Amino acid sequence: MNSIKRPLNRAGRRRVAIVGAVAAGALALAACGNDSSSGKDHSMPGMDHGGSSSAKASPGSSESSAKGAFKDADVKFAQMMIPHHQQAIEMAKLSGSRASDKEIKELSAAIDKAQGPEIKTLQGWLKSWGKPESAPMDHSMPGMDHGSGHSGMSGIMSDKDMADLKASKGTDYDKKFATMMTAHHNGAISMAEDEQKNGRNVDAKKLAGAIIKGQTAEVEKFKKILDRL
Template sequence: MTAITHVPRRPLRRRLAVAGAAATVGLLLAACGGQSGKEDAERGGAHATASSPEAARSAKGAFNDADVRFARRMIPHHQQALEMARLADGRASDARIERLAGRIEKAQDPEIRTMRSWLKSWGKPEATPSHGMPGMDHGSDAAHGKDGMDGMDGMDGMMSRKEMDRLKAAKGVAFDRAFARLMVAHHKGAIAMAKDERKNGRNAAAKKLAGDIVTGQSAEVTTLRTLLDRL
């Protein structure tokens, strides 16, 4: 007679127990992982918020007269750059000039809003011309403070009304060349003001924006000079 071998039932129970334990561990790991992921997401969200341009350029913190002067002067300076950039549509013949004008508008329009918010939070009024639109009627005399404009004295790079009128009247290659030449001078004025803010300002956000202006507009000056050589 063939002997019947009985398979012990204990290994099956052990397998079931191990499977159950594994499932339990899996659930615990999933729960921990989910909690960790949630915490990571929350930390990431907080980091993203803190790293956003709005948060990075908040005017919170100490400020001094140099910071106020920087914002007051740079707002109309940027406004004139925007007016120049918007003239490129329908007048420029070189696609590179049009693209650069678009980049200038995209960068400087938000910066104007940022600086206005600083002045408001600091309780300082925005300095504007006694007549006309801010940044639009800054003739040669205005650029040197001869029309009583608050904080506009010595502002380099501002176009005169005659220069703006000539730019408006130009088209094609003549516009491209005039735009590049005038924007180089305009940018150099902004760079000088930004360097002064970096040296004498106190507010961290204002000094950061000044550094961005120096870097960005210096690169654009290089591009504009290259374009002038090729136009």
């Protein structure tokens, strides 16, 4: 009986050893499986989404940044166009009590309506860019110093020009307003053309294009008005 039990015990010990080895191997495989699921096993459902998302988000962020990028030409365009628009609105508001021509009054109202919101847009850009609303005039810039205005800004009216306009009424006012606003618009068009040529910001260049289109059309209307007055 004892001789039979010994072999059985040996066999039992072998079985225990084999079972232990298999269990250890299973644990090792499980550990490897856990390693893969932490980011290396791309075959598992739902894995590697974080990495893909990050890779896709990065170029998207760069594109957004590029679209909103700006340079000095964009800043100067905004800084100059604000006072330019402000004077145009000041001139347009005079038409309510001084103009006699219906079309002059209509164009003045259109200028006031269009350029007021544009000023707010330009101010918002400068704020988001961390730039001041105004800056010293740079007379070397294209489009500058073409007019007789005291600031040297293209198409801007001098204090004397504004005083003469305020002192006039009726047909006299209509003629002066149409003449001055033609020069004023041409100055804005020149500044906008410079922005389209040298600027970088997508929105600023788009606004410049709208200014060129809108004010060129208004200049043509002012010329026709002057021809009939």
